[in-house]
Amino acid sequence: MLLPIGNYHPTPTSLPQSVVRRPPRSHPFSAWRALRELLWVALLPLLGCDGFPKDPEHTLDQVRNGTLVVGYSENPPWVVKTTGTPTGPEAELVEAFARTLSARVQWRNDTEQNLFEALERRQVHVVVAGLTDQNPWKEKVAFTRPYMEVGKEKHVLASIQGENAFIVALERFLHQQEAALPPSVQP
Amino acid sequence: MKQLVKFEYPPELVPAFRQAKRLEWLTIAYLISTAALMYLTMGQSQAMKTAWFEDLLSLTPAVSFHIATRVILRSPNEDFPYGYHRAVSIAYLCSSVALFAVGGFLLIDSATTLLKAEHPTIGTVVIAGHQIWLGYLMIAALLWGTFPALYLGKKKLPLAKQLHEKNLYADAEMNKADWMTAAAAILGILGIGMGWWWADAAAAIFIAFDIVRDGYTNLRQAVFDLMNQAPKTVDDQQPDPLLDQVRRTLAAQPWVKNFSFRLREEGHIYLGEGFVVPTEDNEQLAQQLEDTARQIERLDWRIHEFILTPVRELSEQESA
Numbered sequence: 001m002l003l004p005i006g007n008y009h010p011t012p013t014s015l016p017q018s019v020v021r022r023p024p025r026s027h028p029f030s031a032w033r034a035l036r037e038l039l040w041v042a043l044l045p046l047l048g049c050d051g052f053p054k055d056p057e058h059t060l061d062q063v064r065n066g067t068l069v070v071g072y073s074e075n076p077p078w079v080v081k082t083t084g085t086p087t088g089p090e091a092e093l094v095e096a097f098a099r100t101l102s103a104r105v106q107w108r109n110d111t112e113q114n115l116f117e118a119l120e121r122r123q124v125h126v127v128v129a130g131l132t133d134q135n136p137w138k139e140k141v142a143f144t145r146p147y148m149e150v151g152k153e154k155h156v157l158a159s160i161q162g163e164n165a166f167i168v169a170l171e172r173f174l175h176q177q178e179a180a181l182p183p184s185v186q187p
Numbered sequence: 188m189k190q191l192v193k194f195e196y197p198p199e200l201v202p203a204f205r206q207a208k209r210l211e212w213l214t215i216a217y218l219i220s221t222a223a224l225m226y227l228t229m230g231q232s233q234a235m236k237t238a239w240f241e242d243l244l245s246l247t248p249a250v251s252f253h254i255a256t257r258v259i260l261r262s263p264n265e266d267f268p269y270g271y272h273r274a275v276s277i278a279y280l281c282s283s284v285a286l287f288a289v290g291g292f293l294l295i296d297s298a299t300t301l302l303k304a305e306h307p308t309i310g311t312v313v314i315a316g317h318q319i320w321l322g323y324l325m326i327a328a329l330l331w332g333t334f335p336a337l338y339l340g341k342k343k344l345p346l347a348k349q350l351h352e353k354n355l356y357a358d359a360e361m362n363k364a365d366w367m368t369a370a371a372a373i374l375g376i377l378g379i380g381m382g383w384w385w386a387d388a389a390a391a392i393f394i395a396f397d398i399v400r401d402g403y404t405n406l407r408q409a410v411f412d413l414m415n416q417a418p419k420t421v422d423d424q425q426p427d428p429l430l431d432q433v434r435r436t437l438a439a440q441p442w443v444k445n446f447s448f449r450l451r452e453e454g455h456i457y458l459g460e461g462f463v464v465p466t467e468d469n470e471q472l473a474q475q476l477e478d479t480a481r482q483i484e485r486l487d488w489r490i491h492e493f494i495l496t497p498v499r500e501l502s503e504q505e506s507a
Binding site: 054163 | 305312318382
């Protein structure tokens with residue numbers, strides 16, 4: 001603070017002034033307006049719930065009235081391999097889900113690893129393998145919310161990551177089925 | 188050992204100080220509630236994750252305010268003759284470093300998510316028998332993270348100026364700017380709903396960028412404070428008009444031929460030294476030095492200690 005003395009010219013306007021300055025004019029109104037508009041944008045889809053959320057890759061549209069490609073890996077009693085189509089509660093669940101979409105099921109048998117990789121490449125739509133939500137693949141593929149709990153194990157199906165319309169449709173179906181599932185299924 | 192006088196807020200500021208403390212407790216409770224809601228609804232959304240981190244980080248100014256206010260009011264002692272005021276600056280530095288570092292991490296994290304073209308999954312949840320899309324709950328959580336924050340920020344700004352609390356000021360500014368974070372995250376989630384997988388990561392990048400910017404501004408200020416920058420106003424970083432008042436007080440003394448002075452910020456108080464060339468045959472020099480120093484200290488509560496030293500002469504560029 002070493003200023004040359006010659007530079008100091010007190011002016012009447014610079015005399016006692018409060019140190020607490022007037023705050024720079026903020027714009028609360030524009031913020032409020034933006035938020036209000038945002039609220040509307042947020043609420044509009046709620047009104048027309050159909051078709052929201054949407055799929056980035058249109059999985060649900062492709063499956064409806066078409067083919068549901070299901071990968072399965074044997075894991076009794078959930079999925080049991082037979083000479084024909086697989087059986088077990090999870091196989092039946094997927095069959096019933098396909099019916100709600102008027103789709104036919106195309107089964108594909110492989111190892112769990114290969115099926116998850118196929119899911120990542122979007123070559124299958126759903127994987128059933130008696131999976132639980134503790135499976136480490138949950139970071140790479142989309143697990144549904146548990147459709148059944150046995151002890152501490154929460155059983156889930158796997159689907160394509162980010163295909164939210166399809167996942168919501170599948171979860172809605174699973175939620176409706178929860179009551180209908182036999183509670184006595186034991187691994 | 189000569190110690191600083193114990194600092195106490197002037198009586199007229201005590202209510203403001205109490206209110207600031209109350210508001211900061213409220214802020215902590217509120218931010219924890221938002222963080223909990225966001226954590227529960229986060230899902231796979233990168234924007235939610237980023238907004239959640241921002242929320243947790245915005246706890247640091249409030250927490251450090253509480254810690255600092257406890258520490259600064261302690262009496263100076265043998266070990267800390269200058270008192271504990273720097274605690275404010277240190278708290279401020281810590282919170283800005285946290286902001287800056289985590290912001291940088293989130294920026295990279297979000298950019299990678301975008302580059303890897305990860306499609307975020309948002310499924311459904313069942314609440315009281317109703318199955319709803321988790322995205323709507325995320326939006327609700329974000330809205331809860333917006334309006335009360337705006338209110339808290341607006342309430343804290345004037346207090347921060349009154350109390351000359353930079354930490355509190357930064358906190359209030361961040362609360363006020365929180366609505367942008369929430370708006371960005373909401374747009375990201377609505378984008379996911381529209382089938383635009385990239386919207387989420389793009390929103391996250393926007394939020395992370397905002398955190399980095401906040402961090403940078405505050406970090407700069409915190410470092411300047413610790414480097415004894417000359418006092419600036421809390422809100423717009425202009426030279427404090429108090430400097431002018433001190434200059435005028437010194438210039439008005441009939442016994443002072445020439446003078447120079449400097450002030451520095453120590454937390455939210457100022458400490459300063461003045462150098463005066465007294466007129467000749469001055470017999471009451473000690474008395475005058477003391478009187479003038481007290482007069483300067485009385486200019487404003489923030490000038491906590493001002494020391495005047497008589498000198499024989501001041502060089503041309505030193506005189507003020």
